[in-house]
Amino acid sequence: MNKGFVLEVKDTYILVVTDDCQYLKLKKRKGIKQGRQIYFTKEDLYEQQRFPVKNIGLAAAIGVLCMISITLIYNFQIFNMKEAFGTAVAVVSLDINPSFEFEIDDENRVVEVYRLNEDAKKLAGKNFIGDDIINVVSSIIDSAWRMKYLTAESNSVVVSFAVIGDRDNHEQRIQELEKSIENGLQFHKDRNINFIYLRSDAGALEEARRNEVSLGKYELFKIISQKDSSVNIDEIKSSGVQNLIDKINEQDEGKANGNSSSSDGDNPLNDSSIYRNDDIPKNNPDQGGKNEKFDSSKHGESTVKPENDEKDGDAKEDEKEVEEVEEVEEVEEVDDKGLGEEKGEKDVEAEIPEYDEEDNKSEDNDESDEDAIDEKDDMEDVNYEDGDYKYNSGEESSEESK
Amino acid sequence: MRGFLNLGKHDSLEARLEKIKAGDEEEREKFIKEYVPLVIKTIVKITNRYIEVENDDEFSIGIGALNEAIDRYSGDKGNFINYAALVIRSRIIDYERKIKKHSNVISINQMEDEDGSKLQLKTDGDDIAYSLEIREQIQKFKNRLSEFNISLEDLTRGNPKHKDTRLNAINIARDVLKHRRIMEAFYQKKTLPVSFVSRELCVSTKVLKRSKKYITATILALDSEFELIKDYIKGWEREVKSNE
Incomplete structure (x- = not known):
């Protein structure tokens, strides 16, 4: 993680100076303003030219590296590297x-x-x-x-x-x-x-x-x-x-x-x-x-x-x-068909167990797992569902948390 | 070999979580520090906004959620990262819902209560003054840079990538600042006098040429009233030193 200070906001990217003294271009996001300090990660880097290969030596080195890593993956199957690129199985x-x-x-x-x-x-x-x-x-x-x-x-x-x-x-x-x-x-x-x-x-x-x-x-x-x-x-x-x-x-x-x-x-x-x-x-x-x-x-x-x-x-x-x-x-x-129409309500209901579980942590693991997925489900919904549903579920959750 | 490597890594994560659950606060702190990028990434994915340092409610909720994930995680919940991301997402979304409701309440109150809205305006005014000042400082810095024919874009391209190179460049900038005659030439010619600096400070011209823009910008920043950027430079130098 890094901290960055926004020097300038452009159309598609922002320019920051980081807390380790680099000047970087980052992706532009909602509501960003000049003069703010933000946290960012590697994923926020704005990349235009991904691999500016300046000399042939570097290109060769990258080539060799790739070959080594491919060999490693195939021969030794070091899948710890999947963070960078996973191999389909x-x-x-x-x-x-x-x-x-x-x-x-x-x-x-x-x-x-x-x-x-x-x-x-x-x-x-x-x-x-x-x-x-x-x-x-x-x-x-x-x-x-x-x-x-x-x-x-x-x-x-x-x-x-x-x-x-x-x-x-x-x-x-x-x-x-x-x-x-x-x-x-x-x-x-x-x-x-x-x-x-x-x-x-x-x-x-x-x-x-x-x-x-x-x-x-x-x-x-x-x-x-x-x-x-x-x-x-x-x-x-x-x-x-x-x-x-x-x-x-x-x-x-x-x-x-x-x-x-x-x-x-x-x-x-x-x-x-x-x-x-x-x-x-x-x-x-x-x-x-x-x-x-x-x-x-x-x-x-x-x-x-x-x-x-x-x-x-x-x-x-x-x-x-x-x-x-x-x-x-x-x-x-x-x-x-009836159920389909009331789907919004159903989702809200599905949320309640999650809060129950919070109060009662000794509950079954399997169940909490399912709740977690339901939860995710709900989140997905939040982005799309109408305001009515949002309002309902917000009320539910705050009531529960009281 | 693969099995061995996988096992080693897997075990250590599990073992670390066990250790933390058993009450090892130091380990918990270390672990959380490592997983901060995950928290930020997850939050940004939901809000599509950067997390601001000055207003980091979301960030602290994210960290809280990470803590919660650590406490509640067990092997049968699958990959820890996925699980933690799930918990963080749900907490952040809860928070956003709450905020939305809350902000509605405030805006209605404001309409009814004139005193309240005046108060609100006043704090906004302070914010505006502060950000105007910062903007002015940035503008000054940019003007200075352009006098030396450097744009901010140039700086993003001319970054010394490696930490040590950057630190070295900052050290050179500091040395230049102390050197009266170099500084005079610097401002007169509106460029870094490479051979002069090389002679006086015993640095290779290669290093100077390569980081010329970066060094120039650093000199200009340090020789200005741009406190924020100066703090960043100082803060980083201090951090590097304390790590050594």
Whole structure:
């Protein structure tokens, strides 16, 4: 940290003299005035020419340094250097309809973001690099909800992930990743969002990239094309996630009607909308070939209707179950419209536990963690929500703190 | 090797936090000092404003939040930095909400109460006088610099990057200030007489030429009534010395 004295304010930058006697250009920020003293960090530096290379020796030195560090990273994998530049070890794709793909490093921090369609560009202009993947996905879901990409009718979110790079503990890594993403997104279940988790791998990623489609959509394509070989990847690219999910469900229904003896294991999505994770034994359907490690029990988690699942969990005829679940879904959708309108209030409610927790520090850690995330959630909201909500929540918080 | 390095670093953070929680106040202070940039970064991200040294409520709340994060952190909360940033963010946002409410209350009172608003005006007036004075000082400094054909932009480019080079340049500036004949030539020619200084003070011309603008600016600052910038220079010299 440094202290700086503002000598001059220009259009795009300010000039300061620092407490260690340097004259620097810093980024301009709101409300800055000549003659003020400010605290600043390295990130506030105003950089125009990043690398003014004056002589060839310096350039060569930098080159050598880069080579050494790359060698170090690959050979010894010193990931302590990830502060400066992380190395991607996994890819996570998020399809709502805005499609995103993130490369993340060893500690689930985003090192690269790909916005794969126009919606994605509209939704989030923010640079996510360096943030925790869970936070990033959560905040995108929040914004998608606000901007009505996610609604009670179109409530599917496809999260797909693959481990990249040639290291040996793939299986363990992908399990960890899956677990942390599922846990991280738990608290969105209030919103009745249907999360579909699709495990993928480097091979599929390569294919997806070649076709310029997100990993999640590519996985959906693989599922659809098994039943309907006429479908091509371009159709998939242009259609929304909810359509694809509906299509898969339709396909499966059609097949179930045509041939009642067919096993539901053929369709992992439908599977998961009927069974809870623990209700179905692990069976790997034949789809996907050698690359795809399908784990149907993990394929989708219906956060929507756990109680119903419990009721329906016992073995019944597949067809009936489909119908029943769909009925329930409809009822809940109606409820959800009501909920959606009162979202502001809901968020305020979510805040209260945080203050409770403050008074009572002995509370469960897990819970406080969730609160922390909720809190973050709220903050995100503060920036966008209308004044009414701000006023409410402000009152809540000050009352609590009294 | 990687495992070893990672482990070493990880352990030390955990161990340090443990130590602090056990009541090691010295360690806490050191730790907080190290994490001050995180606090500033997090606050600036929310407010999109610089934190002012004179009005640092947000800063102290940020530090308080960091303390809170240290006390409440446990291994199962994930990365400490993420967790701390989260706590800081929420405290700052709480504060901003409160401020907004509060400032509304004041403005209404002002409208009703004439005496109160007069009082308010008076303190504002003091602020304005103070900032006018500072502005005047800056303007004088800039005028002086431009007499010597130097702009503030030039200074940002000609910064001696290394701490020792800078300190050395300041020392040279101080020596020049003590030297009556050099100072005369300095003001007469409106430039630093490099070969003269080199001869009289036994400094290499290379050093002088490289930091010429910086040395010139420092001489001008030290030889003015620009107290704030003088304080900055003095303060830094003192700090460097005390660290040695």
